[in-house]
Amino acid sequence: MSIWNLAHPWLRELVSYEPGKPIEDVARELGLQPHEIIKLASNENPLGPSPKALAAMREALDQAHFYPDGGGYYLREAIAEKLSLQRENIILGCGSNEIIEFIGHAFLGPGDEIVTACHSFLVYKLMAALFGATTIEVPDPNYAHDLKAMLEAITPRTREVFITNPNNPTGTLISQEEIDWFMARVPEHVVVVFDEAYYEFLENPPDTLKYVREGRRVVVLRTFSKIQGLANMRIGYGVASAELITILQKTRQPFNVNGIAQAGALAGLKDEEHQLKTRQITIEGRNWMQGEFAAMGLEFVPSFANFILVKVGNGKAVFGALMKKGVIVRDMNAYGLPEWIRVSIGTTAQNERFMAELRELRKNS
DSSP: OOGGGTSOGGGTTOOOOOOOOOHHHHHHHHTOOGGGOEEOSSOOOTTOSOHHHHHHHHHHGGGTTSOOOTTOHHHHHHHHHHHTOOGGGEEEESSHHHHHHHHHHHHOOTTOEEEEETTSOTHHHHHHHHTTOEEEEEOOGGGSOOHHHHHHTOOTTEEEEEEESSOTTTOOOOOHHHHHHHHTTOOTTOEEEEEOTTGGGOSSOOOOHHHHHTTOSEEEEEESSSTTOOGGGOOEEEEOOHHHHHHHHTTSOTTOSOHHHHHHHHHHHTOHHHHHHHHHHHHHHHHHHHHHHHHTTOOEEOOSSSEEEEEOSSHHHHHHHHHHTTEEOEEOGGGTOTTEEEEEOOOHHHHHHHHHHHHHHHHHO
């Protein structure tokens, strides 16, 4: 008898999430030197972590033989203070992805449904499948969430709705007015998850925390992976009513967030200068890159995040050709967008190198 006969049947069709290609893999496979490669595939911070975060993490290494603070007291206190909330409104995760899993543990089972936009973060669908739930993917005209259509897709079986703002991989943004309209109509049996991994790149962000303050069934997800540059440390957080956080805490493994990550996140959270510098280089690089795409006659989705979705013809072929040149981007086949790639905003030198290699490819194609 196959072991598959003992496993949950919904796991058979589950396709694992495929992250951006690591520099080390490309170097090994193509015989390149790591320093010759630039990675613009995973929406990482090209400046790296805050120097203050690096210093705090180095100091925390001396305590590596102790278990971390399982409750994340000081980091949760600092996040709550920054957001004008209470520690009880905050839960920490091994990246905000883990909190998506917490929400699934709390509310999903076989026969349940989640609602997402058609071109949104794949992890929602993968997590739903782990719990035997069904994902309803709603078409997104112009690659932006259609909240009216998402509201209409909600059924008595719907347990969660995911709204990614700005959206990954399209970079589009939903306005405060659209969010307020949706929240005025969403049924009470649904938990609304606002995934705001790229929130800090916005100059005038919508306010979703007001729904937490109102005690609504809302979870706001944020991360230290992007603007804080701590992707390798895997640390994020969720914000919700104290009652909802109490439920999610029951799904969490002890010591799920390591102490070195907590130390780096706490120091980085306080370094406003580093965050401002990251935001500025991102906006400048994004504007420049979008101007270059327009000059080349390439269709792209105007972005509010630290990446751009651009139509290049055969996305997988362009991805492969650029990788051979030591430039890693992301092809969008997994998102049902085979003609597109997603490119992260890097440093000025990285952006210019990517654009030069792309022009060369198009000239020779």
